Amino acid sequence: MIPGLPQKLTQHGLPQRVTVYEVGARDGLQNEKAVVPTSAKAEFIERLAGAGLWMIEATGFVHPKWVPQLADADELMPMLASRTFNEHTRFPVLVPNRRGLVRAAATGAKDIAVFASATETFALKNLNSTIDDSMKEIEATLQQALARRMRARGYVSMCFGDPWEGPVSMRKVTDVVVRLIDAGCTQVSLGDTIGTATPGHVRTLIDALERRGVSRDRLAVHFHDTYGQALANTYAALQAGIATVDASAGGLGGCPYAESATGNLATEDLVWMLDGLGITTGVDLQKLVDVSSWMAGILGRPAPSRTVQALMKGSKNG
Template sequence: MTVPAAPFTPAPMPERVTIYEVGPRDGLQNESAVVPVAVKAEMITRLLDAGLPVIEATSFVHPKWVPQLADAAELMGLLVDRIGDAARRMPVLVPNEKGLDRALDLGLEHVAVFGSATETFAQKNLNRSYDEQFAMFEPTVRRARDAGMDVRGYLSMCFGDPWEGAVPVEQVVRAGVRLLEMGAGQLSLGDTIGVATAGHVQAMVAAFAEAGVGVDRLAMHFHDTYGQALANTHAALQVGVTTFDASAGGLGGCPYAKSATGNLATEDLVWMLRGLGVETGVDLDAVVDTTVFMADALGKSPASAVARALAGA
């Protein structure tokens, strides 16, 4: 196996970061084929064994909208049978109270809601106006918190929107603060169409800081449409962000924004962090093995640079 000779840390970096694995949900929801539930369970189990500390397993969205995840309850039941409480701690996306009810019925402990920083994407993704989405989230978040659940807030279109163009930083901050004040413990800022650049990322973090939101409550969710995901991650590290969403193999996108290509690949992220001397607790070889496993299951070659290099694909 080829490895860097030694880690080099050119600027102050966090000692450790958390990788929030979104491949089983955000990755597979964008595949044209429906992946068998047993394959999904195997993927998640492999990622857990690879040391990923957080794995978002699925979404309790109506199957009409995302048929690739129609087996959410079956999958979570299978995982609970296989790995017990570790499965109950895995986050699931819930679009509304009906989704939350399903998560509560299964005894899950961590849910996420998915909002938009722009009016147009709120309409296209949630069939709600910008303000109506928050009205929908409020009882969901409140009930989840009352039940002792952790709640994450996703915010999409933070760096650009294919219909509205550039999104003002202040607009993103206002939307993000609404989710946090509602009760979300963490806010994931999504570069849904991959247009962010390093300076934009740092300006966004600074703007949240000015609004009283520290980096400890922020996560970054980068897409690699323009090849900037790792550069943007490095910029976020420099200003203290320590949670990054990533997807094994770079799987993912967004069914409602066709310009949204794959997520930052988990193995590419781990490779860079290891080179910087930043701890993750993640076994790179095991993640690559999982990427190859899923690529075979999907009938395609691994998309990420590190997987191709290490697996000889």
């Protein structure tokens, strides 16, 4: 039993239901120094699904030289296929290019995510190409994915700030988002890769995208908590009509190509806030805390999530 559950007080102007897009198994674990066994990853995903999460990004079909923690993607996906999940549960996978798409398709993946940058410097460091060249590869990848009847999501990194270039113009961000949607992405997630966004910036960018013809139901948000702004930024996004929020169980993750990026918004912290706002997620917070505590044991360190830490401490004191 969780002590001190937040009182549910519904606020006007917020979505009644929010989809929590869980990225811990991919974005969270990819930044770990120690490689987590494939069987443990499969169990992690199964436990996340058991806690009520239904959009769980499972892995990425990237080159193992660059992200060795995801080198087992071809083994992990068949493991998931052999287990029983709710029929609505989906396991998107990150694909950086057409080679990754072919690998993902061979495992039976039905949902993919592609990765773009709003800044040239990060595109060169992370994708080894210019924005335009990387977008051409993404567009070719999406064309092949759609031909295979796959569903596609897009990520845009450095939407609010870049460690090399500083502030990022909204025009750059909106150009990339529009291009991804035109290429076939059903949803685009706005990434605050180094955690520099503030609520006013979040709302202004969402409004700018609407003026470019991007409806709010096509957008998600992906915040990092480097400056402690992730929940405040999420609330601003909810007020702006966004109903899909990326989060990582236990607060795992960061970005291997941006050293200043700390962990993702913790799923437990997000669910605690959403529960208090009376917003439906379908996630069982107690089960989720148990999952993250279990993974913390696998990793050999406490979960970064403040909610996990508080509730685990409360249960011990109780």
